[in-house]
Amino acid sequence: MRKRRPTIIDVAERAGVSKSTAARALAGAESILDETRERVLAAAKAVGYERNHLAVGMRSGRSGMLGLVIPDITNPFWADVARGALDRAAEADVSLLVFSSDWDPAKEESHLRALRRARVDGAIVNPVSDALDDLDKFGLPFVLIGSSAERFADVSSVGSDITQAVELGLDHLVSKGHHAPTLIVGPKSRLARTRFLNAVQRHSIKRDVDPAQLIVEDGEYTLEGGRLAMLRLLDRPRLGHICVFAANDMMAIGAMMAVRERGLRCPEDVSILGFDGIPSGAFTFPGLTTIAKPGRDIGARAVESLFDEIEGRPEHGRVYMPCRLIDRASLADLSREPRKLAG
Structure with a gap:
């Protein structure tokens, strides 16, 4: 019974x-x-x-649920963002529904419709499309995360301080004797690519380095994208040591795979710097030196900002979260050698 x-x-x-x-x-x-x-x-x-949260919600007009739409739950960085959001929501006795759009605008729109039907109190969204023109389509309080959010100055958003992060990475490369790194970046359709390259350009000009001499290779933000981009770079005529600054750790690890595939060594032949700070970078060989984004902190801070939106205390601005260097073994130290152009 x-x-x-x-x-x-x-x-x-x-x-x-x-x-x-x-x-x-x-x-x-x-x-x-x-x-x-x-x-x-x-x-x-x-x-x-x-x-009975359903009954409580009917009386209060609140469901006690929030939504989170991220572009790729299989990417450890986004999984870390989700974990931070989940932990902060749990502290407030709130449930969080997590969706992955898989970088597909149609899936993203479908997830947003599902969140509206679920009557969530608000949503955190990393828009797949950089052309997010109709913010009112959400129909509920929301906070943006990711690169696209910077386009909307009157919307509350949370993200990494990319300028600070890129400068941190480039300063570290310079300290190791890598003055003109090759760049592996994302697709031209992504605003994150533009932000990354703009930060590199400003840093180069400050050091009296012509940004035009830097080699740039595009790729998808995946292991295979980084591998293919690195293979294309290795097919170019080159002189001496190669230093690569990849726009995310997945691409950096894919680049490491390509280096081994060609019978070369990291960091003896090719130095590689990543960007994100995903846990798997600690287990590559050699360990991946990277600029770590505060993924978990971003998720937690986004939930706090969403609570403010729901309560009618919107921040209406961008919260920039600082990044940090994780120094491992994937960069050769050429600082004592005669200066050479990296290719």
Whole structure:
């Protein structure tokens, strides 16, 4: 025989209070004495009571659920963003529905429709398309993450400080004697590519280096994209050591695969710097030196910003999260050697 589900009446009886007092204590009402609240919470735990969030939502107009749409759940960076958002939502006793658009605008739109049907209280979105013209289509409070968000100055958004990150990476390369790195970047359709290259250009000009001399190879933001881009670079005529700064760690690890495929060594023949800080970079051989984005912090901060949006306290601006260097073994130190152009 199925056991009866505990009710608020069971909690009230065990705590020795009225049903209304028990309900207000569990709802966090400020008028309840701390001693009474603790007694009610202990009673709820003892009888195994769980609040009916659907009923609470019907009374409050809130569902207690948020949505998160990221472009690639298989990419460890985006998985880390999702984990940060999940943890922060759980702290607030809120559920988070996570969707992966797989870089497909049609899937993204389908996920947004699903979130509206689920009556989530708000959504965090990394738009697949950089041409996100109709922000009102969300029809609910939202916060943007990722590169596309910077185009919308009047919308709350959270993301990495790409300029700071690129300069951090280039300064480290210069300290190792790599003054003109080759760049592996994303597709021309992505705003992230433009931001990355703009930061490189500004840094180069400050150091009196002509940005036009830097070799740039496009690729997809995947292992295979980085591998193919690196193979194309290795097919070019070159002189001396090659240094590569990849726009994400997946591409950097793919580049390492291509180096081995051609019978070369990293970092003896080719130095590689990544960007993201995904955990797998610690287990490559050699370990991948990278600029780590604060993925988990971005997810948590985006949830906090979304809470403000829901409560009518919008930030309406960009929150830039600083990145940090993780120095491993994928960069050769040429600083004591005569300066050569990297290709």
